[in-house]
Amino acid sequence: MSEVLLSVHKINKQFGPTTALRDVDFTLCRGEVHGLIGENGSGKSTLTSIIAGIRGADSGEMFKEGNPYKPASVVEAQNLGVAMIVQEMGTAPDILVAENIFLGKEKRYSRFGLVSKKALNKAAADALGKIGAGAIPAGAPTFKLNPEDRKLVELAKAMYEEPDVLIIDETTTALSNDGRKLLYNAVEKMQSEDKGVIFISHDLEELMSVCTIMTVLRDGDIIGTLTKDEFDESVIKSMMVGRELTGNYYRNDYDGVRGEEAVLRAEHLTGAEMVEDVSFELHAGEILGFGGLANGGIHELGRLLFGIDSAIVGSVTLADGTHIKDASTAVKNHMGYVSKNRDEEAIMLNASIRNNVVLPSLSKLVKGGLVAGGREKALTDKAICSLEVKCQSMEQLTRYLSGGNKQKVVFGKWLGNDSEILILDCPTRGVDVGVKQSMYRLMYDLKLSGCAIVLISEELAELIGMSDRLYILKNGKINGEFARSPELTEQDVIHAMI
Ligand SMILES: Nc1ncnc2c1ncn2[C@@H]1O[C@H](COP(=O)(O)OP(=O)(O)OP(=O)(O)O)[C@@H](O)[C@H]1O
Numbered sequence: 259m260s261e262v263l264l265s266v267h268k269i270n271k272q273f274g275p276t277t278a279l280r281d282v283d284f285t286l287c288r289g290e291v292h293g294l295i296g297e298n299g300s301g302k303s304t305l306t307s308i309i310a311g312i313r314g315a316d317s318g319e320m321f322k323e324g325n326p327y328k329p330a331s332v333v334e335a336q337n338l339g340v341a342m343i344v345q346e347m348g349t350a351p352d353i354l355v356a357e358n359i360f361l362g363k364e365k366r367y368s369r370f371g372l373v374s375k376k377a378l379n380k381a382a383a384d385a386l387g388k389i390g391a392g393a394i395p396a397g398a399p400t401f402k403l404n405p406e407d408r409k410l411v412e413l414a415k416a417m418y419e420e421p422d423v424l425i426i427d428e429t430t431t432a433l434s435n436d437g438r439k440l441l442y443n444a445v446e447k448m449q450s451e452d453k454g455v456i457f458i459s460h461d462l463e464e465l466m467s468v469c470t471i472m473t474v475l476r477d478g479d480i481i482g483t484l485t486k487d488e489f490d491e492s493v494i495k496s497m498m499v500g501r502e503l504t505g506n507y508y509r510n511d512y513d514g515v516r517g518e519e520a521v522l523r524a525e526h527l528t529g530a531e532m533v534e535d536v537s538f539e540l541h542a543g544e545i546l547g548f549g550g551l552a553n554g555g556i557h558e559l560g561r562l563l564f565g566i567d568s569a570i571v572g573s574v575t576l577a578d579g580t581h582i583k584d585a586s587t588a589v590k591n592h593m594g595y596v597s598k599n600r601d602e603e604a605i606m607l608n609a610s611i612r613n614n615v616v617l618p619s620l621s622k623l624v625k626g627g628l629v630a631g632g633r634e635k636a637l638t639d640k641a642i643c644s645l646e647v648k649c650q651s652m653e654q655l656t657r658y659l660s661g662g663n664k665q666k667v668v669f670g671k672w673l674g675n676d677s678e679i680l681i682l683d684c685p686t687r688g689v690d691v692g693v694k695q696s697m698y699r700l701m702y703d704l705k706l707s708g709c710a711i712v713l714i715s716e717e718l719a720e721l722i723g724m725s726d727r728l729y730i731l732k733n734g735k736i737n738g739e740f741a742r743s744p745e746l747t748e749q750d751v752i753h754a755m756i
């Protein structure tokens with residue numbers, strides 16, 4: 259039996275009427291990479307944030323290496339050897355990268371009450387170098403970094419303190435393949451030093467390969483813990499949802515039916531970043547997939563199509579000749595966009611679920627200059643029910659939803675507004691398997707009703723499972739086109755990606 263590194267006993271946590279954790283017992287041993295899995299809102303982030311000193315429990319006890327452990331803050335937890343990479347953005351945008359890495363610990367780099375910028379920057383560069391991210395400039399303002407690099411800054415910060423316990427909350431979806439390698443290297447390092455890792459992800463395949471043991475949470479209860487030899491996809495899924503998942507995950511037709519008419523045309527589209535000479539037609543009733551490595555240009559393409567970034571060469575035009583020159587033209591012309599960068603672009607954290615959901619549909623809801631309250635409620639109710647948004651009421655601020663439930667609100671926004679063209683960038687990011695299935699069904703229904711969908715994704719299975727046609731981008735250029743077919747495999751597509 260391996261040595262217990264950290265244990266929690268009978269932890270309870272209530273948020274108003276919501277029970278986030280109920281009498282939770284959890285043990286992390288040395289040398290373990292301990293997976294935590296469960297549906298959106300099951301309590302994973304709440305449990306780990308209590309362990310990391312971000313918030314306190316209502317009751318219960320924790321022990322680290324046999325000693326009572328009750329951190330009052332993140333810095334105290336770090337000093338006691340527990341570090342966490344949070345699910346949301348864990349760095350402050352307006353300060354330097356180096357300042358984020360040593361937040362609360364600047365004293366180490368100060369003399370006579372003054373912080374030495376030089377010493378701070380040098381230590382931060384060292385921290386970044388240690389995890390293999392030495393290319394990130396330690397002296398840059400943090401907001402200048404892309405979301406991936408900001409996550410790597412958090413990793414560097416966590417690893418620099420040489421923690422005994424590293425908690426990684428739903429981080430992989432924010433990283434490209436290269437970034438993932440750095441994350442997995444850090445996990446391996448922890449394991450080889452006989453320390454402990456708690457790893458949260460909705461990607462079951464990833465968990466089964468990275469973790470040595472896995473615990474399943476459902477609605478704030480621990481359902482069970484499986485060792486590596488007990489890992490079994492269907493067992494884990496039914497433990498998560500409390501029933502067998504049945505029915506088709508993706509769509510099952512292969513006729514590739516679509517409208518005759520091209521509703522959007524990209525011609526020689528070239529962006530300031532990454533996208534180069536991309537041309538294609540999108541048809542009504544078509545799901546057009548775009549895949550490739552995360553840094554291959556797919557996300558930049560989505561921004562160009564919706565007019566958030568402007569093209570330096572080429573154009574995006576609609577069937578009636580309208581030129582999409584900016585995002586407001588896109589919205590006026592019944593286009594919708596789900597951004598991969600959720601908390602900063604896709605959602606208003608300080609607004610209610612209702613206000614977020616109705617935002618793109620307001621023009622439809624207005625009657626004689628007044629917003630029809632009943633219709634707003636009906637629309638929001640529909641989004642909450644069809645996506646099973648776990649919330650206290652539609653008036654709850656989205657800030658207080660779990661990560662996956664925020665994502666459901668982002669998706670739900672576009673269901674009611676009768677968009678004719680939807681650009682979806684990683685729409686199922688961070689949502690659990692059950693809800694993913696509902697999202698696929700909703701996408702398919704939209705297609706059948708004539709909506710044209712651009713589906714941008716880093717998950718090949720999802721692209722192959724849902725697209726009528728699939729383009730692969732490599733270094734910003736189209737490097738392969740695939741038609742929908744039951745014979746199409748991930749291997750076929752990977753060739754075009756690398
Ligand atoms: N600050 C808060 N205020 C109110 N409710 C909260 C707060 N934080 C979490 N909750 C609620 O507690 C429950 C558990 O949320 P938690 O974030 O732990 O879920 P999760 O398992 O991490 O989900 P996900 O996979 O979506 O990230 C959810 O119902 C959530 O809405």
Ligand SMILES: [Mg+2]
Nearest residue numbers: 303345660661
């Ligand atoms: Mg979470």
